[in-house]
Amino acid sequence: MKALEEKILAEGRVLPGNILKVGSFLNHQLDVPFLMEMGKEIARLYKDCGVNKILTIETSGIPIAFAAAAHMNVPVVFAKKHKTKNVSGGVYSTVVHSYTHGTDYTVIVDNEFLSKDDKILIVDDFLANGKALIGLIDLVHQAKGRVIGAAVAIEKAFQSGGDALRAEGIRVEALAMIESMTDSELTFRQS
DSSP states (O other): HHHHHHHHHHHOEEETTTEEEEEIIIIOOOOOOHHHHHHHHHHHHTTSSOOOOEEEETTTHHHHHHHHHHHHHHEEEEBBOOTTTOOOOOOOOEEEEEEETTEEEEEEETTOOOOOOOOEEEEEEEEEEOHHHHHHHOOOOTTTTTTEEEEEEEEETTSSSHHHHHHHHHOOEEEEEEEOOOOOOEEEOOO
């Protein structure tokens, strides 16, 4: 998505440790019209795949998942990083390592929201090492649902996550793929 690449170049900032800060439109402050365009593109990519639900992880994945779901007319389920008092029944759970936060989370989904009848599109903001997506795939498999694919706003293609998932037969679509990243330069993979 050329518009996303341009927005990353104009508003993004590279932080130490291969962290890309896009807080002005995706992770801290939300550019809602732009997010809706991103969601429209995800919906176009997966329009004929029979998706009946989108799964993401809190917190930064929710806005892009919501935008895609609005265009696909399907619900969004998000994995919680902490079990709260309003989750009283059985849950599916898995451990996910957060690259950005440098910590492990046991994420959960109430088992009433995922089932064997679900055809799930997994949506997230970033794909680096793939740990969040692997965890979400595990949740779908626990529910005996079917993973249709994954869509991410930004893939750091120089890290191994996307390649590993594709090697496992998972369809992964990235709206922007960063081929390389230094403190002074971003290079996007040309499709």
